[in-house]
Amino acid sequence: MVNLGRLLSTLATSACVTASYLSTLPPVFQNSSSTWAWVSYSNPSVAVLPEPFNRSSLDAPLEGEISDVSIAKEWSFLNKTNFIAYDERFFQIIGPNTVIEHVEQLAYQTHEAPCYNKKTNQVFFTEWGPPGGVNGTHDWQYLYDVASGNLSKIQTHPPTLNAHGCVVYNDTLYVVTDGSGSKEIGTLVKIDPLTWKKEVILNNYFAQPFLGFNDLDIDSDGNYWLTDSKSAYGRGLIDFYYPTNPTVYFVNATTMRPRPVHITTGNANGVAVALNPHDSTRSRQKHTVYLPDTGVSEFLPVSKKNPFGNRGLFAHDASITGGVLSNPRLLNNPISYFYDGLRASRSGLLFAGAGDGVDVIHPADGLTLGTIRVGGGDNLAVGITFGKHELWIVGRGGLWKVSNIAERLDRDW
Incomplete structure (x- = not known):
């Protein structure tokens, strides 16, 4: 005769590894070809942890320390996942058929500026900064052909030095650069993806050189939003001290006149622009502009990550003509690490490179809905670019493709 009490006790003990801290996945995700986990605060085991436990704000939760052996095993399992949901909405956005592939394994250094060009079916991205290139300077970029799976190195005409951010608009690549000190200062350029001809369209603010551009986005009216950061000087790509604090510039596409719209003593990094869902002909705010501050990264005299540095993600309303930001509010502070590339x-969902993976953030409540992981270890997610139902991630470790996403991602413009 089976001892029912002992059987229940055994089942409870074995279930502890998979169900104590982690919530049960929806049935359709239990048989997914990808590995999923669900961490929900509706689960008392998440809301109240057995002490002692600890985690650095710069490390992913799965890297935390805890005295409870069963929960420690579950955290170890999280490192084997492809997707971690923190909110039920994440399941609907990503869907059960999504897969992530590490399509190009590259050097463990920073990769930036991903651009997916749907017309050519190619992904443009860069290797950025030291130790690669010539003393950290790169005069070439990567081009990944999606159909053939071929990765090649290309040069624009003339060469583009130290590209750091990229957006495709009207089948043209718009790229921001750090420049390289005395040879070339930070610029905004347009690149023809068929001929690779490069044209500089902006390189100064009333004769003041830019610090070194980090990223950009283009709004639905074709205007540019540029983040000018201290990263280039901090990593030795330029040889002059930055002339002002990190700044976000709005550039009118018709006049090409730049206007500072945001200044920080931290660091300007990623930027994302979305149409205001409440916009109307009478509205004074057409776009919402999202800016992560990455003052957490400190450079000279010592390169380090300071957990007391700013790493918040802020939302701003942009005036109907652009150029004036208002109503700044803290939307989100990363669960771990800091937000680098942002789209x-x-x-209107926000996808942000966040170290261990790409966080998906809801623009209304600011909650992190889930994470698309890039495999742990030395891999690190930096930048994102969208296809229709897929996205590409670049970072330390190379290029990843995320396919068969349920929700459509690419914008109307």
Whole structure:
């Protein structure tokens, strides 16, 4: 005769590894070809942890320390996942058929500026900074052909030095650069993806050189939003001290006149622009501009990550003509690490490179809905670019493709 009490006790003990801290996945995700986990605060085991436990704000939760052996095993399992949901909405956005592939394994250094060009079906991205290139300077970029799976190195005409951010608009690549000190200062350039001809369209603010551009986005009216950061000087790519604090510039596409719209003593990094869902002909705010501050990264005299540095993600309303930001509010502070590359999807969801993976953030409540992981270890997610139902991630470790995403991601413009 089976001892029912002992059987229940055994089942409870074995279930502890998979169900104590982690919530049970929806049935359709239990048989997914990808590995999923669900961490929900509706689960008392998440809301109240057995003490002692600890985690650095710069490390992913799965890297935390805890005295409870069963929960420690579950955290170890999280490192084997492809997707971690923190909110039920994440399941609907990503869907059960999504897969992530590490399509190009490259050097463990920074990769930036991903651009997916749907017309050519190619992904443009860069290797950025030291130790690569010539003393950290790169005069070439990567081009990944999606159909053939071929990765090649290309040069624009003339060469583009130290590209750091990229957006495709009207089938043209718009790229921001750090420049390289005395040879070339930070610029905004346009690149023809068929001929690779490069044209500089902006390189100064009333004769003041830019610090070194980090990223950009283009709004639905074709205007540019540029983040000018101290990263280039901090990593030795330029040889002059930055002339002002990190700044975000709005550039009118018709006049090409730049205007500072945001200044920080931390660091300007990613930027994403989304249409205001409440916009109307009478509205004074057409776009919402999202800016992560990465003052957490400190450079000279010592390169380090300071957990007391700013790493918040802020939302701002942009005036109907652009150029004036108002109503700044803290939307989100990363669960771990800091937000680097940032993009807004067709529906306004925010996708942010966040170290261990790409966080998906809801623009209304600021909650992190889930994470698309890039495999742990030395891999690190930096930048994102959208296709229709897929996205590409670049970072330390190379290029990843995320396919068969349920929600459509690419914007109307």
